[in-house]
Amino acid sequence: MAPRPSKGLADVVAASTAVSDIDGQAGRLFYRGYDIHDLAGKINFAECVHLLQRGTLPTRGELAGLTGELAAGRELTPLVRRNIEPVARVQSPMEALRSYVSLASGEDPDKDSGSPEANLRKAARLTAQQPVLVARYHAARRGVTAPDPDPELGIAGNFLLQITGERPSPRQADILDECLVLHADHTMNASTFAARVCAATLSDMHSAVCAAIGALKGTLHGGANEQVMRTFQAIGTVADVDRTVHEKLAAGEKIMGFGHRVYKSEDPRATHLRRMSAELAETTGDDLWYRMSRRMEDLVFAEKGLRPNVDFYAASVYRYLGIPVDLFTAVFSVSRMAGWTAHVIEQHADNRLIRPDSEYIGDHDMKWVPISERTQGTER
Numbered sequence: 001m002a003p004r005p006s007k008g009l010a011d012v013v014a015a016s017t018a019v020s021d022i023d024g025q026a027g028r029l030f031y032r033g034y035d036i037h038d039l040a041g042k043i044n045f046a047e048c049v050h051l052l053q054r055g056t057l058p059t060r061g062e063l064a065g066l067t068g069e070l071a072a073g074r075e076l077t078p079l080v081r082r083n084i085e086p087v088a089r090v091q092s093p094m095e096a097l098r099s100y101v102s103l104a105s106g107e108d109p110d111k112d113s114g115s116p117e118a119n120l121r122k123a124a125r126l127t128a129q130q131p132v133l134v135a136r137y138h139a140a141r142r143g144v145t146a147p148d149p150d151p152e153l154g155i156a157g158n159f160l161l162q163i164t165g166e167r168p169s170p171r172q173a174d175i176l177d178e179c180l181v182l183h184a185d186h187t188m189n190a191s192t193f194a195a196r197v198c199a200a201t202l203s204d205m206h207s208a209v210c211a212a213i214g215a216l217k218g219t220l221h222g223g224a225n226e227q228v229m230r231t232f233q234a235i236g237t238v239a240d241v242d243r244t245v246h247e248k249l250a251a252g253e254k255i256m257g258f259g260h261r262v263y264k265s266e267d268p269r270a271t272h273l274r275r276m277s278a279e280l281a282e283t284t285g286d287d288l289w290y291r292m293s294r295r296m297e298d299l300v301f302a303e304k305g306l307r308p309n310v311d312f313y314a315a316s317v318y319r320y321l322g323i324p325v326d327l328f329t330a331v332f333s334v335s336r337m338a339g340w341t342a343h344v345i346e347q348h349a350d351n352r353l354i355r356p357d358s359e360y361i362g363d364h365d366m367k368w369v370p371i372s373e374r375t376q377g378t379e380r
């Protein structure tokens with residue numbers, strides 16, 4: 001007898017990777033061997049990109065080199081620029097990003113190469129362009145022009161400037177930067193796995209990233225951060241959190257932002273995001289989202305023993321930073337681009353087609369009959 005499949009591939013080791021590692025029991029996450037608690041708030045997103053895509057924390061010279069490459073790589077190709085507005089008119093943020101990345105492949109300078117050097121250049125361009133695409137999308141759908149990037153601001157600061165139209169405070173920019181570091185990679189999560197499956201056919205990096213964006217969009221994965229805030233908005237007050245949680249659990253519904261396939265204790269990223277949410281609640285003088293989050297966290301743990309995942313406190317943090325709710329998952333993609341591309345590079349460097357087996361549960365020994373003699377449901 002063939003072994004039964006693990007539903008959802010739970011506990012199946014699907015790839016070897018040196019990019020990141022999780023100890024789910026202890027609630028620990030490592031990027032290339034560095035504990036996330038040692039990186040959060042200490043490295044900026046560009047350093048994190050270097051670590052994930054190029055394998056090491058950069059020296060000053062290496063960081064300057066990558067920063068220059070990222071600045072140059074922000075430039076969108078003519079085909080993408082022409083299509084920002086028509087796509088923004090008809091597609092949701094994540095659909096649009098999938099379309100833009102697909103269009104970007106057509107005019108990528110390394111279009112016809114999958115060499116390690118070309119992959120590194122593509123990875124930098126994709127990472128540099130993702131925040132620009134989100135900002136241009138948001139501007140186009142409102143019929144305005146996004147402000148020009150400010151060379152004084154880093155990736156996170158420019159992103160906030162272009163999304164909100166206002167120059168962020170240094171602390172706001174630092175908080176978003178830390179969020180980008182925290183979300184950048186997470187072993188064999190669904191979108192990264194999708195990217196690796198695509199890359200393993202020897203397809204190109206842009207195709208793999210399109211697969212990943214499609215997977216991240218789903219509400220069981222990156223799409224949960226938007227749903228967390230939609231739940232809070234529908235609840236409205238801290239006093240009404242209990243009723244909604246009880247109703248949802250009684251109806252067998254999931255509470256968005258809770259639970260995780262791998263973590264059996266606190267998600268280490270939630271520790272940092274909770275802290276940032278508390279800080280922003282205080283500095284903005286608007287503690288509603290934070291207090292609702294705290295109440296929901298206590299309740300869901302008491303009722304179901306479930307803890308918040310990375311999407312839970314990210315929702316209130318993004319809201320406090322003035323990011324529109326329907327762009328929350330797009331912000332996640334800005335960060336996870338670093339991880340997706342690092343995994344595609346790793347997959348191509350030591351490739352074998354990813355093609356698992358399946359357990360057949362359908363009919364056997366069916367007999368063909370001519371179409372004139374078929375009556376639905378009676379041939380068996």
Ligand SMILES: CC(=O)SCCNC(=O)CCNC(=O)[C@H](O)C(C)(C)COP(=O)(O)OP(=O)(O)OC[C@H]1O[C@@H](n2cnc3c(N)ncnc32)[C@H](O)[C@@H]1OP(=O)(O)O
Nearest residue numbers: 219220221222224253254255256257258259260261309311
């Ligand atoms: C970046 C990220 O992708 S982080 C995850 C973001 N997704 C979410 O926040 C969506 C809500 N959470 C979930 O749906 C799940 O916890 C997942 C998808 C994250 C993990 O899924 P799985 O490992 O497949 O766990 P599964 O969905 O089988 O849940 C196991 C049990 O816990 C329950 N459970 C898990 N998460 C939740 C939740 N958020 N709310 C209520 N119950 C839950 C399930 O109903 C199930 O109960 P049962 O055994 O009585 O049927």
Ligand SMILES: O=C([O-])CC(=O)C(=O)O
Nearest residue numbers: 185186188189190261310
């Ligand atoms: O790892 C997972 O299953 C989900 C994910 O991407 C994350 O938690 O960052």
